[in-house]
Amino acid sequence: MPRSSSSSNPAPADSTSSPPTSIDAICASCGKPGVQIQRVTRSYGRGDELMVIEDIPMCRCPHCHERYFTAQILHEIERIKSHRQTLAEARMVPVANFPVEFPLID
Numbered sequence: 651m652p653r654s655s656s657s658s659n660p661a662p663a664d665s666t667s668s669p670p671t672s673i674d675a676i677c678a679s680c681g682k683p684g685v686q687i688q689r690v691t692r693s694y695g696r697g698d699e700l701m702v703i704e705d706i707p708m709c710r711c712p713h714c715h716e717r718y719f720t721a722q723i724l725h726e727i728e729r730i731k732s733h734r735q736t737l738a739e740a741r742m743v744p745v746a747n748f749p750v751e752f753p754l755i756d
């Protein structure tokens with residue numbers, strides 16, 4: 651998504667707050683057109699099996715407010731999960747150690 655050069659409305663880093671995109675699709679729940687796509691982040695599994703998938707396109711209906719993943723998207727989620735070793739990038743979190751010699755009392 652192209653970033654606006656305007657500094658008055660900085661884009662947040664949180665991918666879940668990206669604006670929804672209208673697509674030419676009919677709601678699977680109420681049958682009305684105008685379904686919007688919103689990118690969301692979901693985590694799956696736990697512990698060593700935990701993986702996070704970002705920017706999953708979630709359908710959101712402005713009429714009945716139904717939120718759902720399409721069958722294709724669910725299928726792709728399953729594909730990504732089954733290939734988590736090759737498709738997932740391990741993201742290292744910088745960890746800093748507070749200095750042990752730091753004087754607590756001066």
Ligand SMILES: [Zn+2]
Nearest residue numbers: 677680711714
């Ligand atoms: Zn609907």
